[in-house]
Amino acid sequence: MISFRRSSDIFKPDSGATAFFVSILVWGIGVGCFAATMNNFLSEIHDLNAVERGWLEFFREMPGLALVFILALLYRVSDWRIMRLGTIVSIIGVSLLMLPAGKFAVIGIIMIWSLGEHLVMPVRNAIAMQVARPENAGQSLGTLSGAMHFGHVLGSMMVAGVFWGSTRLLNITDRVVIYDSVWVMIFIMLAISLVCTFAPNAPTQASRRSRLYFRRKFWKFYALELFYGARKQIFMTFAPYVLIRVYGFDTATMALLLGVCATVNIFMAPLVGRLTDRIGYRRVMIYDTVILFFVCLLYGFAGELFAPALVVAVLCANFLLDSVISTSALATNLYAKIISDNQSELTSTLSTGISINHLISVLAAPLGGWVWSHYGVGVLFASAAVMAVFNSLFAMTIPKTDAGAQGNSSK
Structure with missing residues (x-):
């Protein structure tokens, strides 16, 4: 993150930059708390099996699929107001989680939370560039990323502390009470984030909304996004659920593990970016999915390959490695940049x-749950490993590019 001494050189005066980044940091804490808690909540309180977890993810991702159309309807609304709207929607979602609810109601509630989260996602990038001086937009986006990652770390650590303190120090045995305390904590964080968005000098303009754009020259990029969407969904949905349902990871352990992953990625994401600049996006795509092949096999068969005393350590290391290599998705975006004619086309x-x-995320989640239910977790991740092989083979068809000149053109 940038130093405060240079903030006046990077951001426009009276642009609301300070309020915005405080809002993002606190928002990140709330989202980090939610991510660290949700899978264990679904397993412990509602006993969702693999099929039900897959279908929940189907509905959770629906707002993301519809986002381009929702933003099109809000084309006259400023980015700051959309960020406020998204925060309010998520506040409603987390508030409803405090009420007694069955499985179907919980799916609807999480869908409300997800709608708010997806509304905030694109506009925060736009606002980060609005509050920055034109020549420092990149640094502002970097600060945004750092604030989000740091917020995730704090949120995960707070959840680990709540569950450890509640069970070990206060001897609270009612898990619902502990989860409700996390929802209250998230509510407070999001409320603070919302208040920060009412900065008096916040820009009022709406950004140009990106549209669906299909051109033949991008077909390999579209195919890579299909691979990445399926890979992302399996990691987000089923990797944590394997640790929870098969190997018994509790909420405090999962929160601590997610916090470690977020901490490592604060430093690893820039390193992956520099590595991509050095060796080229094509090689990163290939090596990434080669590593992913072995990661998938460990998720599926660690219990059979390692002694019980080593399984937990191996799975934690595997989860961390999976989290790190997921940052290599930037290589696909760089490939799109190289073959785009201008910034508008790239956007x-x-x-x-x-x-x-x-x-593909919407489709992969219920399918993955069905495979797990009918054939076992080993077959699910073996299938993901095979998909990783095809991803590597497909990446090899992308034209080689001089890593040092990849910012200009491809060969």
Whole structure:
């Protein structure tokens, strides 16, 4: 993150930059708390099996799939107001989690939370560039990323502390009470984030909304987004659920593990970016999915390959490695940049990629749950490993590019 001494050189005066980044930091804490808690909540309180977890993810991703159309309807609304709207929607979602609810109601509630989260996602990038001086937009986006990652770390650590303190120090045995305390904590964080968005000098303009954009020259990019969407969904949905349902990871352990992953990625994400600049996006795509092949096999068969005393350590290391290599998705975006003719085309292409990504995510979640239920977790992750092989083979068809000149053109 940047130093405060240079903030006046990077951000426009009276732009609301300080309020915005405080809002993002606190928002990140709330989202980090939610992510660290949700899978254990679904397993412990509602006993969702693999099929039900897959279908929940289907509905959770629906707002992301519809996002481009929702933002089109809000084309006259400023980015700050959309961020407020998204925060309010998520506040409603987390508030409803405090009420007694069955499985179907919980799916609807999480869908409300997800709608708010997805509304905030694109506009926070736009606002980060609005509050920055034109020549420092990149640094502002970097600060945004750092604030989000740091917030996730704090949120995960707070959840670990709540569950450890509640069970070990206060001897609270009612898990619902502990989860409700986390929902209250998230409510407070999001309320603070919302208040920060009412900065008096906040820009009032609406950004140009990205549109769906299909061109033949981007077909390999679209295919890579399909691969990444399926890979992302399996990691987000089923990797944590394997640790929880098969190996018994409790909420405090999962929160601590997610916090470690977020901490490591604060430093690893820039290193992956520099590595991509050095060796080229094509090689990163290939090596990434080669590593992913072994990661998937460990998720599926660690219990059979390692002694019980080593399984937990192996799975934690595997989860961390999976989290790190997921940052290599930036290589796909760089490939799109190289073959785009201008910034407008790139922006629209990346927006289309997000929609494709969400489409395959929506389909992969229930399918993955069905495979787990009928054939076992080993077959699910073996299938993911095979998909990783095909991803590597497909990446090899992308034209080689001089890593040092990849910012200009491809060979």
